[in-house]
Amino acid sequence: ADVTLRMHQFLPEQANVPQNILIPWIKKIQEESGGRIEIQHFPAMQLGGKPPQLMDQVIDGIADIVWTLPGYTPGRFSRTEVFELPFTMTNAEAVSKAYWELGEELMLDQDFKEIKVLGLWVHGPGLIHSKEPIRSVKDLNGVKLRAPTRVTNAMFKNLGATPIGMPIPAVPAALSKGVIDATVIPWEVTGALKVSELVTNHTTFGDDTLYTATFVLAMNKDRYNALPDDLKAVIDANSGLNFSAFAGKQMQADDAAPRKAAMDRGNTIIDLTPDQVAEWKAAAAKTTTDWVAEMDAKGLDGTGLLSKATDLIAKHTK
Amino acid sequence: MLNWVERVARAMAVIGGIVLIALILLTCMSVLGRGLNTFGHSSLLEGLSQGLADLLLATGVSPINGDFEIVEAGVAFAIFSFLPICQLYAAHATVDIFTSTLSPAKNRLIKAFWEVVLTAIILLITWRLYAGMESKMSYGETTFLLQFPVWWAYAASFVSAVVASFVGLYCAYARVAEIITGRHYLPYTEGAVH
Amino acid sequence: MSMLELGYLSFPVLLVLIFLRAPIGLAMMICGAGGLYLAMGGSSMVLAKLKSETYTTFSSYSLTIIPMFLLMGQFASLSGMSTSLFKAAESWLGHRKGGVAMAAVGACAGFGAICGSSLATAATMSRVALPELRQYGYAGGFATATLAAGGTLGILIPPSVILVIYAILTEQNIAKLFLAAFIPGILAAIGYIITISIYVRVYPKAAGTKAPVPYSERMKALLDVWPVLLVFGLVVGGIYLGWFTPTEGASVGAAGTGLIALVRGNLNWGVLKASIIATATSTAMIFFIVLGAGFYNSFLALSQVPQELSGWVVSQGFSPWTVLTLVLIFYLVFGCLMDSLSMILLTIPIFFPVISVLDFGMSQEHVAIWFGILVLIVVEVGLITPPVGMNLFIINAMATKTKMSETYKAVIWFVASDLVRVVLLVLFPVITLFLLPD
């Protein structure tokens, strides 16, 4: 190979995202470049450090490509949080497209100016997995839960729950030992974390979605710029809007098997009616207004971000 | 000079230890708060007396918000604060299986050599920690729950790392001086005594 | 030179540095950083890693358990609680041949039931037990080897940090893995006690004798340990009943032990300072090794040496049992050089898919759990195999008068006991899977 690139990410190799998105992407790049690009995959943080450092690692050239969550470093990529606000998400494919388009317009030259962004996507609908059934907002009162993002932490605090901070691998032990009563993640992750074995209730929100989280596949800028034009073209052909849409769609598709597994175990899937969801939406609205005010105060035009994001999501949601 | 360096190293370790103890107490309070909070919401207490349950919850008992983040930031500071005393007391793990057969003079030379290298590495670590702090500062990165700037934690650790660098420089100087003058300047030249 | 060749070359270089008396953490760091420098043709990657990696390593929440348990051991030791614990164990076992060492193993097993880390168990129990072993005339190397081996019970007996990592990497049930580790963990303790009784018969001078204690005194000694039992019971019970996580358990244990010392009037400012200084030196030593291991492992991962080696192992077309044996031997060999947690993180993603498709005549889940326990044991053996055994280093640094070579000689016996147990567990998977629900 003319060029060898190192891809670093936090999940084990056999997890869904590496198996169904990253490794196929690597193979495609290698094939389409006629073997001139080789990508070495280092899963499970094999090159050292912790997940929040992935972004610095790709900027500093410790890795050439990383897959990570902008939310791992709160305060740094604040604009991406607009897609994580409660009940803005529709389906992962549409929101990923919206995320890419808004990213192109506002983030690539600002938030992400130090990296070459290859893909921006979100996971499938996030939901609540709990020991005791949670139907209405008041059922959250005093529930200790691990929330995945800065925004969801704020939201669950507003809703009366007690968010407890811990890294995601600590969730199974914390659930089994009663350190937490619930966790908030998409179905896709529940398989690997054995969540369905540890809780019996899963609260979903009908056609609405409580939240999602944003991802980014990023490349070191100098490494990208140093590629000959024909190899740049191979990377370009496999990044951007279409790739982001594919990745989001794939992650949502990966929700199906763990969801079925939970049902096969006889777990209760509580699917809220539109009336019930309305109560949640009303209660969560404060989180959104708080966020907009916070962004406005930071000079990031929260109001504009939210309206642009909602318009783009509406445009892509069929 | 040794007296003075040792006092600084010990003071640093004690400060780190007090931070560690504070983290231990904080974690215990968080556990207690979580336990009482769960008890207040439990059907047992609500069954016994709803009023008592409400009263307990009204006191606001709950786990300490962001305890996890405080522990992570605090323990990093504590461990950086422990480095100077570890170096001064030559407490780093070594294998003496081959060098024990060499002459005392050669052993002194070997020890001085590694002391210098170790000090160089600690200086390097300190410098890079400063760079890390600068980058966290420029990005405005915060923690998850408490949302305090991450660079604060780096800055606290950096202070300890600077002390570790000074102690390291003194140790390196003393070991080299030991070769030249043949006298002992450091407290524990044959490994750690605890 | 290719990266792979650099990776292979780093093994002898690391050994030479360590034998030249380089601090272990420093040697690993030099090999890791030097390897990265040569592989990348410049210092940018090393400098970039150092920017955040030291801080991140030192701020690890799960590793916080180490200084906490060390401090707990200090409080227990300096306030006289550890002495009463040992007196109790000794009063019942001490008059036997090698009895004090056996009591140390028993205490390690007890401590292992509340601590998920082998290094923390080794370090804490050494503080408690080394002075006692010395007092009763146990040979230096025998004492350190006993404690190094006993320390491995920290990860063998659940809870275990390594098992949690394995469970997450392989998507297995943590509770089942803990359950499966229980009998092998007890077997390990029994194996070490048998090893001690054989050792003192082969080397009668390695252990002093202690006069038997009358039963009335034994009962009294047993009563004296109630504060220890209270704290341990609270910590063990609390962790198992779900009152708190292991790190929180360590906090509760340290606070509880400190409180008891305070109430007993044994904890004044001077004692507190001494406890802190001792905790500080051991903690810094351990974390410096963890830091160095992190650097070295990043370099090894980059050089692809572990991948190449494991790829070779599985490409030979052997029978399932041969592959399993080769994998376990691979861990034993690598365990001589590498840190266990990093080794698991590096290799399980490569070995596990291979092992899980082989037919051992049992369900996939059972294979996964059985393999997990076997791997746990062989990486644990790595902690006490010369030349690079983390437990050996930690305990030897505490036993200043004992030469590393003496520890090496005595620990071979415990390694042999481990190997016997591995063979038993490989031949009879039922020992591991017995407690599991269907």
Ligand code: NA
């Ligand atoms: Na354990």
Ligand code: NA
């Ligand atoms: Na070893």
